[in-house]
Amino acid sequence: MRGHSARFARHARMPIEKASPVEVSRNPKRAKLRRATRSEQAFSLGAGASPRTLLAHLRRQFTLRPQPRQSSHLTWLDTFDWRIHSTGMRLYVCEEDDSSLLTLESVTGRRHESLVMEKSPAFASGLPEGRLRRRLESLTRGRRLMPLAQAELTTRCHIVLDDEEKTVARIFFDTCRVRDPEATGASIELPVILRVGRVEGYAADQARVLECLGQRRGLERVEEDLAARALRALGRVPTQRLGGLDVELDPSGAAGAAFLSLQRGLFHAMRSNEPGIRKDLDTEHLHDLRVAVRRSRVLHRLFREEIRGSEFDRLTKGFKWLGRVTGPTRDLDVQLHELDAQLRDLPEESDALLPLVSILRERRRQAWEALVTALDSDSYAELVETAADLLDRPDHPTSRRLASAGPLLGSWAAHRIARAHRRLLRHGREIHPGSPDEDIHALRIEGKRMRYLLEFFRSLHPADETESLLKEFRRLQDNLGDFNDACVRIEMLRSLARDLDESGHAASGTLLAVGRLIERSEQRKAQERLRFEERFARFEARGTRARFRQLFGSGRRHEAPAASAHAKSAEEKVEERNANEEGSQP
Amino acid sequence: MRVFAIYSIKGGVGKTASAVNLADLAARSGLRTLLWDLDPQGAASFHLRVKPKVKGGAEKLLRGKRSLRHWLRASDFENLDLLPADFSYRNLDLMLDSHAKPRKRLARLLAPLAKHYDAIFLDCPPSVSLLSESVFRAADAILSPTIPTPLSLRTYAQLIKHLGELPGKPPLVLPFLAQVDRRKKLHREIHDDLPETHPEFLKSWIPSASIVEQMGRERAPLTAFAPRSHAGLAYAALWDEAQSAVPE
Numbered sequence: 001m002r003g004h005s006a007r008f009a010r011h012a013r014m015p016i017e018k019a020s021p022v023e024v025s026r027n028p029k030r031a032k033l034r035r036a037t038r039s040e041q042a043f044s045l046g047a048g049a050s051p052r053t054l055l056a057h058l059r060r061q062f063t064l065r066p067q068p069r070q071s072s073h074l075t076w077l078d079t080f081d082w083r084i085h086s087t088g089m090r091l092y093v094c095e096e097d098d099s100s101l102l103t104l105e106s107v108t109g110r111r112h113e114s115l116v117m118e119k120s121p122a123f124a125s126g127l128p129e130g131r132l133r134r135r136l137e138s139l140t141r142g143r144r145l146m147p148l149a150q151a152e153l154t155t156r157c158h159i160v161l162d163d164e165e166k167t168v169a170r171i172f173f174d175t176c177r178v179r180d181p182e183a184t185g186a187s188i189e190l191p192v193i194l195r196v197g198r199v200e201g202y203a204a205d206q207a208r209v210l211e212c213l214g215q216r217r218g219l220e221r222v223e224e225d226l227a228a229r230a231l232r233a234l235g236r237v238p239t240q241r242l243g244g245l246d247v248e249l250d251p252s253g254a255a256g257a258a259f260l261s262l263q264r265g266l267f268h269a270m271r272s273n274e275p276g277i278r279k280d281l282d283t284e285h286l287h288d289l290r291v292a293v294r295r296s297r298v299l300h301r302l303f304r305e306e307i308r309g310s311e312f313d314r315l316t317k318g319f320k321w322l323g324r325v326t327g328p329t330r331d332l333d334v335q336l337h338e339l340d341a342q343l344r345d346l347p348e349e350s351d352a353l354l355p356l357v358s359i360l361r362e363r364r365r366q367a368w369e370a371l372v373t374a375l376d377s378d379s380y381a382e383l384v385e386t387a388a389d390l391l392d393r394p395d396h397p398t399s400r401r402l403a404s405a406g407p408l409l410g411s412w413a414a415h416r417i418a419r420a421h422r423r424l425l426r427h428g429r430e431i432h433p434g435s436p437d438e439d440i441h442a443l444r445i446e447g448k449r450m451r452y453l454l455e456f457f458r459s460l461h462p463a464d465e466t467e468s469l470l471k472e473f474r475r476l477q478d479n480l481g482d483f484n485d486a487c488v489r490i491e492m493l494r495s496l497a498r499d500l501d502e503s504g505h506a507a508s509g510t511l512l513a514v515g516r517l518i519e520r521s522e523q524r525k526a527q528e529r530l531r532f533e534e535r536f537a538r539f540e541a542r543g544t545r546a547r548f549r550q551l552f553g554s555g556r557r558h559e560a561p562a563a564s565a566h567a568k569s570a571e572e573k574v575e576e577r578n579a580n581e582e583g584s585q586p
Numbered sequence: 587m588r589v590f591a592i593y594s595i596k597g598g599v600g601k602t603a604s605a606v607n608l609a610d611l612a613a614r615s616g617l618r619t620l621l622w623d624l625d626p627q628g629a630a631s632f633h634l635r636v637k638p639k640v641k642g643g644a645e646k647l648l649r650g651k652r653s654l655r656h657w658l659r660a661s662d663f664e665n666l667d668l669l670p671a672d673f674s675y676r677n678l679d680l681m682l683d684s685h686a687k688p689r690k691r692l693a694r695l696l697a698p699l700a701k702h703y704d705a706i707f708l709d710c711p712p713s714v715s716l717l718s719e720s721v722f723r724a725a726d727a728i729l730s731p732t733i734p735t736p737l738s739l740r741t742y743a744q745l746i747k748h749l750g751e752l753p754g755k756p757p758l759v760l761p762f763l764a765q766v767d768r769r770k771k772l773h774r775e776i777h778d779d780l781p782e783t784h785p786e787f788l789k790s791w792i793p794s795a796s797i798v799e800q801m802g803r804e805r806a807p808l809t810a811f812a813p814r815s816h817a818g819l820a821y822a823a824l825w826d827e828a829q830s831a832v833p834e
Contacts, residue, residue: 165805166635167662200667201659 039198040109041210042222044191049218051173054194055158058171061212067157072096074151075181076227077120079143080276080285087139090227093120104132107225121145142337144282147181149230160209168205170197178230188233193222245295248459251410256402258409259303262456263315264391266292266299270322271384278372283333286371290330293323298452302416306406310398311390318383325374332364335492338485342517352513355506356496411553413457418552420450425545428536433529437487440532444480451477465551472544479528479535486525493518587700588832590707591725591757596741597712600731600764602629603798603808604821605709608729610807611825613665617704620658620667624678624721625711628671634661635805636670643674647695648681654695655702663810667703679716688716693724705829714748722749722757727832731764731792734776739784760828763791788831790824793817 045051058064073095078084084091088107093100100118105111113132121127122144124136136145153176160169172195179187196213198206213219224232231237247261269292276285300307300316307313339357343350374380390399406412424446431439451473458466497514500506538544592605602625609621623630628638636659640647647657658667682688696706710721722728730745732738742761749756761784768774780787792798795817797808804811812818 162637164635164637166637199660201657 040195041206042193042195043213043219044193044222046191046218046220049216051156051192051194054213054216054219055171057216058158058160058209058212062209063161063165064158064171065161067159070096070155070157072153072155074153074226075120076148076150076230077145078148079140080146080282081143081288083141083143084136084139089139090225091136091145092227093117102127102132104135107228109225120147143284146281148236149178149227149234150181151176151178151226151230152187153226160205162205168199168202169209170199171195171209172197174226176226176230178233180234180236190229190233193226193229194219245455245458249409249413249457251408251413251460253409254404255303255406255409255412256306256404258413258456259299259306259406260391260399260402262299263296266296267387267391270296274375278375280368283337286326286330286333290323290326293319293326294448295452295455297323298449299456302453302456303406306402310402311386312398312402314386315383315390318379318386321379322383326371329364329367329371332360332367334488336360336364338489338492342520346516349513349516352507352509353517355500355510356514359496359499409457410460413453413460414552417450417453417457418548418554420446420453421548421552422554424450425540428540431532431536433533437483440480440483440529441487444477444484447473447477447480461551465547469544469547469551472539476535476539479531483525483528483532486521486528489521490518490525493521587703588705588727588829588834589696589725590705590828590832591710591721591728592707592731593710593718593721593728593745594712594730594732594741595714595745596733596738599712599733599738600792600798601625601712602633602709603801604729604731604764604792604824605707606630606633606801606807607809607818607821608825608828609666609705609707610663610809611822612705612707612829613663614809615825617665618702619665619705619707620669620699620703621661621707621709622654622669623671623709624675624717625671625709626673626675627711628673630709631668631670633801633805633807634663634666634668636661636668638671638673640670640672640674643672644678645674645681648678648685648691650691650695653698655699663807675711682716682720689719689723692720696724719752722752723754725757727758727760727828729828730759730761732761732787733765734763734773734780736772736776739776742784758832759786760788760831761786762788762824762828765794766791767794788824788827790820790827792820792824 045054055064074092075095076090076092078091084104089104089112090107091102091104093102095101099116101114102117102120103111103114113135115127115130115132117127123142124133124140124145125142127133127136153174156173158171159167160171162168172193174193174195176190176193177187178190179185194213196206196209222229245262245265247265249258249261270289273285273289273292276282277289296319297316300312300319307316336357339353339360343353343357390396393399424443427439427443427446431443451470454466454470454473493514497511497518500510500514590608592601592608594601605621609619613619621630621634623638631638640657646652647654654669658669660667682691685691692708699706708721708725710718730742732742746759749759763777763780766773766777768777776783777791793816795815797812797815798817800812801808808815809818809821813822
């Protein structure tokens, strides 16, 4: 009969309503019926169940009308570290007929935003201005969007009609083949899925369909959405990456065992970012690798006594070398990123600053080539081999010895954090308006070390209390970080301006524009310097100090009532001297 | 959210056809749309194949303890939902009268729907009553179909007079000609003179066409099964003009 159209037959455009809350009914039978009803229920078809037999069975009780078959090609996107997935969301491109739609929706199927796109964006910033772009920028924070899985989906819909020929429920059969976009293997066929969709206001009809199907064998309830099933079939398991620090430590174990666990996690984090660096897909891979290297170096310093004279010394030297060879590329990534941010704020300067951008990009290309050469070198191969030997072989004698070496972890870790906190407070109090910039930078590095300690031993302390202290601490670190960024930016711009000037090819407009950028950065630097006093005062407020002390103790090995609050213990003096001898930032 | 009431004192002027078609057009344009069939005859519900039944009847609905969403039905058309008619609506006047501030009742019931809908259409029964006054208070605009005859124009004038006598600011009235048969001399003359005699009428007009009556056989909006027909295009033009007249 004319008048009915094939609406809502496609998976990607199906208007999935929110699951209705459980309704309390005075009639227990009705209550049971309502609780069973959801906006959509899905089943996989096992042995003995096929679309044909199920439809034949349903036709005995219901009037069904088939709708045209719908085919679509789906590609799910996420960052390397599953940032979208970790918030319970899905991002995918659905291509059907001639159109392509990018959609962000929750795991439950509630659509948040959609946008017609010609091709998948590599970064959220590649989308046109709007809600979807803002949402994705907040979720991905500059990380590249990569295809995780692709699917060829065919959906056949049958609408269930009442005696008015009104659609009161919908039945979908999904057949799907999935493939890994990065692999050349064949696609995998997923089990056929039957979905029973509810039409708003007709919950009882959906329930009747489900009751009818409940009498059939071979149907198994499915809770996962299509994305989860596709990823599982491809062996891709979403994990929340904490930069290699998602390890549970045992407070009653030896400190040496903690060192091994943490170092193992950090090493794997470094290695997992290596392919991304080689392919140069996303600058955050190099950043993540360098963070893992820095953390490893702090870890080695922390466990210096335990690993001194062992094969781990080779790792210590190797990480120092790796930090050095990856530095130039990272510095240029940061400079380019900073320049982009500046140009977004000052679009009128973009023409004048183009020569600058070109120079930086060329330098970056050369630095990246040198970095890849370093990763192909014997030095790197040796570092990887040594680390794998020490960390992945449980029978390695050094690792075996280390696993039971050192003091009891729980109290030792708390003590180290408390000491780092005291050191930070002491150095912070020494800073006054006339202090040189270097003192602020040194304080930032102290703060970074303390932050790494808090992150290393996160699992040893109550999460909510640690988090609230970290929040206070981050405010101070943000201020110190912004100050440092402004200083680095000024230095970079001055150096570039000198190079441009010496080359003799720079237009005066370019040099003037660079001058304006320097001026802006100087203003920002001054603002952050002024802000420091207030931020530090909050950090060293009595309440925050008390909370630190409560959680981690005082940090003194011996309570010495006669000692001044600013006095350093002998141990702290040795530590500082060692830190100064290191010479470079972690 | 904008609320459009399709209203006339006279019956048989094309209210329901207009309500169903305009609601469908609004939904197609991407607006989340609700059509409330307030007429106990349930013609709009019939056109959308929804049974004219409200569980608990009008009294329960008016009580306001539950959101109106509890009773709505999704139509077969994307973005278009329906609050169906019920035979108990024949007593809506009496039921409204039993509530405090009856003339504000509908507006109060509709207000929470602003989160869920962009446009609401009220298909009103032909009457001058407490219900119609409640509709006038709730609506952002009253679309009034008028057949081009002297009697219909007289009825239109009565409506305007009545609205002027009600307390408060009179609602925006958007009258338009419907069931226009330009083969009839009377229709043709009134239609052609309208810009001078009644400049407040919308420029768009709906022709008298058997295809509109076929809505009852197709049980779907005309704008769904025959969007390119003369009447279908006329409703589209009417919707464009009406929604431009009512700011969001």
